[in-house]
Structure formats: structure tokens, C-alpha cells
Amino acid sequence: MTHLTKIVVLVISLLLGLTVSQSTTYPCPFYRSLSLASPVVSGDDVIILQGLLARSVPDLPISGIFDEFTEVCLMKYQSMYNIAITGILDVNTANSILLTNGDDGYTDNGQIPPGFKYKVHVPVYRNRSIETTATLYDDQLNVLHSFTVRTEGQLNTDGSAMNQFCGDGATPTGLMTFDLNSAEPDPAAFGPYPVNRAVQGIAGNAFLLISNVRDGILMHTGQWTGWNPSMPMPNSHGCVHGHPEDIDTVWNILTSNLNVYVRNNTFGALPYLYQPQGVLSIELID
Numbered sequence: 624m625t626h627l628t629k630i631v632v633l634v635i636s637l638l639l640g641l642t643v644s645q646s647t648t649y650p651c652p653f654y655r656s657l658s659l660a661s662p663v664v665s666g667d668d669v670i671i672l673q674g675l676l677a678r679s680v681p682d683l684p685i686s687g688i689f690d691e692f693t694e695v696c697l698m699k700y701q702s703m704y705n706i707a708i709t710g711i712l713d714v715n716t717a718n719s720i721l722l723t724n725g726d727d728g729y730t731d732n733g734q735i736p737p738g739f740k741y742k743v744h745v746p747v748y749r750n751r752s753i754e755t756t757a758t759l760y761d762d763q764l765n766v767l768h769s770f771t772v773r774t775e776g777q778l779n780t781d782g783s784a785m786n787q788f789c790g791d792g793a794t795p796t797g798l799m800t801f802d803l804n805s806a807e808p809d810p811a812a813f814g815p816y817p818v819n820r821a822v823q824g825i826a827g828n829a830f831l832l833i834s835n836v837r838d839g840i841l842m843h844t845g846q847w848t849g850w851n852p853s854m855p856m857p858n859s860h861g862c863v864h865g866h867p868e869d870i871d872t873v874w875n876i877l878t879s880n881l882n883v884y885v886r887n888n889t890f891g892a893l894p895y896l897y898q899p900q901g902v903l904s905i906e907l908i909d
């Protein structure tokens with residue numbers, strides 16, 4: 624649009640009491656303008672917006688409802704980053720907040736919270752195409768297995784990687800409970816072995832997302848067509864992908880050495896029926 628056309632559209636929109644719709648250009652997970660409105664706007668996108676805003680304005684509660692205080696915080700954010708102070712999450716503000724506040728700053732503390740039998744630690748790079756080495760620890764923090772993982776999600780239509788706030792994007796960083804579930808019914812997509820399921824976020828972006836916004840985040844393998852272990856693994860829809868040999872080793876160690884039970888697969892049903900037996904800790908290292 625030319626400058627003049629934009630002004631004309633804006634004026635017409637204002638006259639009609641409408642906001643300019645640019646839904647196709649919002650960066651995932653955002654897809655619409657968010658603002659104080661009547662009736663109030665609510666949804667997962669508001670939860671994520673509030674979670675990200677709270678990194679600049681820490682007393683903002685994450686209610687999932689765009690209320691007056693959310694508007695105030697959004698204006699404060701826009702003022703901090705020299706964006707037009709509108710109190711509206713437009714495309715520009717959405718791009719900005721993902722960039723400036725998307726990192727959770729979560730770091731693994733080298734511990735395992737009490738009551739859990741195992742921890743899987745996964746360092747990740749901003750560029751999720753780079754596969755990394757995950758480590759399986761017991762509750763005394765002994766290293767039981769190290770293995771290659773891939774945490775890249777689906778790609779946007781422009782070829783860029785979907786971020787961790789998108790439904791099919793990269794595996795979220797942070798700390799979350801983790802539990803061994805029986806194998807998924809589709810071995811081609813998930814492998815023939817029991818899988819580990821991310822159950823509930825405890826810290827970082829995982830706290831914001833799992834399982835109220837994103838679920839079905841598993842650690843699994845697959846019988847990937849044309850793939851062999853010398854190759855990078857395929858991208859997932861948010862899961863942690865591992866080589867077949869490693870995913871087989873992990874569940875065998877868990878059940879044989881650590882008395883971890885294989886829970887009947889819940890297929891993401893909430894509330895989760897069992898006490899999670901492990902934790903998954905994913906941290907950004909660049």
C-alpha cells in the first residue's frame with residue numbers, strides 16, 4: 624500500500640469504527656489485533672501476550688483476558704521500545720514483543736526437583752536446525768545416557784522456523800514435568816517404543832504454554848522414510864526427536880534401572896491422570 628492509500632484506509636476504518644485487518648501478516652502465534660474491547664477479547668494469544676508483557680511489567684497477571692491493566696502494560700511496553708503508543712497489539716508490536724521478550728532466560732540449575740526419578744536436560748541453540756546432545760540423569764544426577772536430539776518444529780511458508788509459541792513450532796524452553804507413556808499407535812511417525820510426555824510447565828516458556836496452550840509434546844523417534852542415523856532428523860511439530868536406538872535405550876534405562884512405570888498413553892487428555900515421574904529441562908545456550 625502507498626502512504627496515501629494507508630491514510631485513506633485508516634480514515635475510512637476510523638469512520639466505520641473498524642481496525643485495519645492485517646491478519647495474514649501477524650507473526651505466529653498472533654493472528655489478530657488485540658486490544659481492550661467490548662465484549663472483552665480472550666484466548667491463548669492473550670495468555671501468550673500477557674506472559675511476554677510480564678517480562679517487562681512483572682506485576683501483570685496472566686488471565687487470558689485483555690483487560691484494562693493489560694492495555695496499560697502494553698502501552699508501557701510500546702513506550703519502552705519506542706513503538707506508537709496505541710495499546711493495541713498490531714503486527715509491528717507483535718513482531719517486536721516476540722523478538723524482545725520471547726526468550727525466557729531459563730537456565731538449568733543443575734538440580735532435580737525433589738520427588739522425581741529422572742531428568743532429561745536438553746541444551747538448544749536459537750537455530751534449532753543444529754542438533755544437540757541431551758543427557759538423561761537419575762535423581763542423584765548420575766549421567767545415564769547422552770544422545771542426539773532435534774527440537775525444531777515446522778517451518779513458516781517463507782521457510783523460516785516457527786517459534787516455540789506457535790502450535791507446531793519449536794519445542795518450548797523451560798522446565799516441565801515429564802512422564803513415560805506407552806508407545807503411540809503410529810510407529811512410522813512416533814517409533815515403536817514408549818514415549819516421554821511433557822505434562823506440565825514449571826518454569827520459563829514451558830510454564831506459559833504447557834499444557835494449557837500446547838500439548839502433545841513428546842520425546843520420541845520415528846521410522847522416517849529414507850532416514851538413517853548418519854543424517855539429521857526430520858523436524859517435528861514441537862516434539863523432541865531422538866534416534867531409534869537412543870529412545871529405545873532411554874525407556875529401558877528408566878524401567879530397568881530407575882523403577883519408572885510405563886503409563887498408559889493419555890494421548891494428551893487433561894487433566895493428566897498420573898503423577899509425572901521425571902522432569903524435562905530445555906535451555907537456550909546462545
Ligand SMILES: *[C@@H]1O[C@H](CO)[C@@H](O)[C@H](O)[C@H]1NC(C)=O
Nearest residue numbers: 748749750751752753754855
Ligand atoms: C542453522 O543451522 C543449520 C545446520 O547447522 C545450517 O545449515 C543453517 O545455515 C543455520 N541457519 C542459520 C540461519 O544460521
Ligand SMILES: *[C@@H]1O[C@H](CO)[C@@H](O)[C@H](O)[C@H]1NC(C)=O
Nearest residue numbers: 805884885886887888896897
Ligand atoms: C491400560 O489400558 C488398558 C487397555 O485400555 C487397560 O486394560 C489397562 O487396565 C490400563 N492399565 C492401567 C494401569 O490403567
